[in-house]
Amino acid sequence: MSPDMMFNLLTKALGQTLQMVVIAGLIGSLIGLPIGVFLATSGKGELFPAPAVNRVIGLIVNAARSTPFIILVVAIIPFTRLVTGTSIGTYAAIVPLTIATIPFFARLVEAAIREIDTGLIEAARAMGATPMQIVFKVLLAEARPALMAALTMTMVSLIGYSAMVGAVGGGGLGDLGIRYGYQRFMPEMMLAVVVVLIVLVQLVQSAGDLLARRFDKRNRKN
Template identity: 55%
Template sequence: MEDWSILLPDLWQATQDTFLMVGVSTLFTVLVGLPLGVLLVTTDRDGLLDIPWLNQILGVIVNIGRSLPFIILLVAITPFTRLVTGTTIGTAAAIVPQTVATIPFFGRVAETSLREVDRGAVEAAKAMGCTHWQIIAKVLLPESLSSLVLGITITIISLLGYSAIAGAVGAGGLGDLAIRYGYQRFETGVMIITVVLLVVLVQGIQVLGNLLARRIAKR
């Protein structure tokens, strides 16, 4: 039987590590993935910039990034992870592959959200003499904000899954705790509690994302 008085500090630390990995990865993913989505939309044919060759290059890069399973990407970019963080294990090291894995994913999500914006609003902004940057900042992004929030919600949930996988290679977090105690030491109770925590986190994030997106859509 598990000694919960001993396990609780580890459980709390693992939860904090998971929040850290997911939070920082989400921040960098949005900072890079959103501009990527904007470029995918604006450089397409009949887009604001209309640079088909750049759009095709970006599309290929995004598709390659999305085609790699996370566990393979985790190992493949080990040299880059070491270059950025100075190590390949631990919470900080896990943030790098998680971010690299989700940027192409969120880039496509953002692209889809931006393409849902009514073309009439864009054409009206052009007729008023708005610059490309003004159209992006005052038409495309505000009009797609509700959809983008839902996309960020999906991305965060995906990152939770990635953080659990990263635990298999010593990244820390709830996945690492589940493997070390629940799998390697056959302590089923620990495995169950980590699974329950992950389920609760996913449900909570999805509910909050839905509420926020609904509130934005009503404005």
């Protein structure tokens, strides 16, 4: 295979991977964020006390998180076909990627919210703040660095998941590595795919770390 052809294939596959990761990450995070906030604030005696609902949602989140991703992809094929009209290709892969993102990000958000000093919540309550005001002006504001780190971790995980869906015709870098690197015995293509994935992960991680530091009040004071 000529270098130009390899470059064109890598560029196309990278574009598909970025499309899957960005769309699934955006939709999954937007849905996972309120779920995570609810899980962190709906226990007994908390802002939105609903222990029974908390337990039910927690069980659903745990069940979704414990399902191996490749099994999830196959298990929801009927749903994927219903949403996209097909079970293969980039757009079809976005469906299981999004579903996998929601519980993953929700638990990270819950952990980030629970790390906030409860004294801040009590102080806001003493000043007459409503529960929703506490969520937006205290919890989410204080947890911004941790939430940015959670989003970074989610995007990095999605890059790995997006490579995995290549095994079932999902497109992207994983599909390219399997079809050319493995099935056609082209180790140079497999190596190129691995290198691109490593570079992509490093770029996402570095960008996320930079944004987390910018949101950290301790760094702004120095």
